[in-house]
Amino acid sequence: MRPNRPAPPVWLMGLSNSTVGLATGIVFFVMPQLLAAQHVPEATIAGITAAAMSANFWAVIFSPMLDVRFSRRWYATVFAAGTSLLMFTAMTNMHHLVILEIALVLGVATAGLSTAALGGWLSVVCRDQEKNKLSAWANIAFICGIGVASSVGAELVHHLTMWLSASLLALVVSLPTTIFLIMPAPGPDRRLAGESFVQFNRDVLALLRRREVLIALLFFVSPCSSFALTNILGGLGADFHASTRMIGLAGGAGAFLSGLAGCLVFPIIARRMPLRLLYLANGIVGGLFTLSLIVLPREPWSYALALLGEFLFQAGAYCIQYGIVLETIGQNNPLAATTFAFLTAATNIPVTYMIVADGRGYAMGGVAGSLAIDAGIGIAACLLLGLLLYRLPGKAFDSNVAAIEPLNTLPQED
Numbered sequence: 001m002r003p004n005r006p007a008p009p010v011w012l013m014g015l016s017n018s019t020v021g022l023a024t025g026i027v028f029f030v031m032p033q034l035l036a037a038q039h040v041p042e043a044t045i046a047g048i049t050a051a052a053m054s055a056n057f058w059a060v061i062f063s064p065m066l067d068v069r070f071s072r073r074w075y076a077t078v079f080a081a082g083t084s085l086l087m088f089t090a091m092t093n094m095h096h097l098v099i100l101e102i103a104l105v106l107g108v109a110t111a112g113l114s115t116a117a118l119g120g121w122l123s124v125v126c127r128d129q130e131k132n133k134l135s136a137w138a139n140i141a142f143i144c145g146i147g148v149a150s151s152v153g154a155e156l157v158h159h160l161t162m163w164l165s166a167s168l169l170a171l172v173v174s175l176p177t178t179i180f181l182i183m184p185a186p187g188p189d190r191r192l193a194g195e196s197f198v199q200f201n202r203d204v205l206a207l208l209r210r211r212e213v214l215i216a217l218l219f220f221v222s223p224c225s226s227f228a229l230t231n232i233l234g235g236l237g238a239d240f241h242a243s244t245r246m247i248g249l250a251g252g253a254g255a256f257l258s259g260l261a262g263c264l265v266f267p268i269i270a271r272r273m274p275l276r277l278l279y280l281a282n283g284i285v286g287g288l289f290t291l292s293l294i295v296l297p298r299e300p301w302s303y304a305l306a307l308l309g310e311f312l313f314q315a316g317a318y319c320i321q322y323g324i325v326l327e328t329i330g331q332n333n334p335l336a337a338t339t340f341a342f343l344t345a346a347t348n349i350p351v352t353y354m355i356v357a358d359g360r361g362y363a364m365g366g367v368a369g370s371l372a373i374d375a376g377i378g379i380a381a382c383l384l385l386g387l388l389l390y391r392l393p394g395k396a397f398d399s400n401v402a403a404i405e406p407l408n409t410l411p412q413e414d
Helices: 010-015 018-037 042-067 072-091 097-125 128-159 162-182 193-208 211-221 244-270 275-295 300-329 336-391
Strands: none
Touching (some): 010 128, 010 162, 018 072, 018 097, 018 128, 018 162, 042 072, 042 097, 042 336, 072 097, 072 162, 097 128, 097 300, 097 336, 128 162, 128 244, 128 300, 211 336, 244 300, 275 300, 275 336, 300 336
16 A cells, blocks of 8 residues: 655656666666777777676566565665766776776666666555656656766866766766655565566466466567667767767757657646557657668768667657556555566567667678668568557557556555
8 A cells, every 4th residue: 555655746756767777878878988998999888888788688587576575665675875976986987897887787787677666666655646747757868878978978088087087977967866765665574585486476377377478578678769879979979070078969969858858748648648559659769860860971960960869769768668657566565576577578678689770780890781771670570560469359459558456465664
């Protein structure tokens, strides 16, 4: 049941999701810039980034611990602190690529577990009628966190020593956890983690028997609206004759302005169009925008335009995904954090393999190769999924996924 203490405004609860965005900004923009400055090959940078982001889906195997023993606030806070420490470790080991990669992989894993614990927590304290708004603000926090890390990180690295820059960025990564202090926190489930793993396995099997969830998973694992190109653009600034400062500022402005616009528009459009259809439309229009970038000159202004556009469509995709996940969890689900982790893990699968594909496209044809690969695969996937849903009986485009039945709901403590 919901705690007695009133919850803070939805926008503030959503902004508590900034830690994962800040960490992602370091992985996608700060680290690629630093590695490129050391003349590390772009294919190697893309491989390190892909390895780091792979933690977003394999870390789900640890998620059952998030619903037992300790409160979700405790897990969200501890894993956020771990993310902060690991980002510091990565930045202070620029000349030791193995240590750097291990730190990034573990840092992304802890960031994912922190946001999963937070997502399960928010699904309990947020009212059903406010969940679309929560989805928008949580994704504003994520996208803008990327922008803050990109712009602030670029300035810090430019003006300060690496050790001091890493320390300040690590502090910024953990800063959003201060919002946790004013959020009502249900007490922990006192079961052992082993019991949660068993119940989670049963819940996953139940999920996979539902037609609506299978369709949602098909959407999430496909590349139709992944916009993974944003994840390697941080290392391509030199191809557009952009300075390190320009890359950081463009990445920050692109993430902040476009992310804000995409997330604020989402609740309005979602009231007028089924989320699945909107997801496909977003992927196709965004893919056409990506293709249009091929004909533009390789200048700093076109680099800024690319970031603005890609972040806009990516923000829309994230909001749609988050909205579907919250609908699926429902209210009073004792495995809310675990289910959140499972479903969001699926959304990260295409991001990982598309980073590799975009990196290969760059190796074959430079920037144009990356743009063509990213857009071509995305548009083709959207068209195939649209055709599949059109041919399915019933209202396949209806995105109103029924909530999971509460499983042996247990009393919660403040």
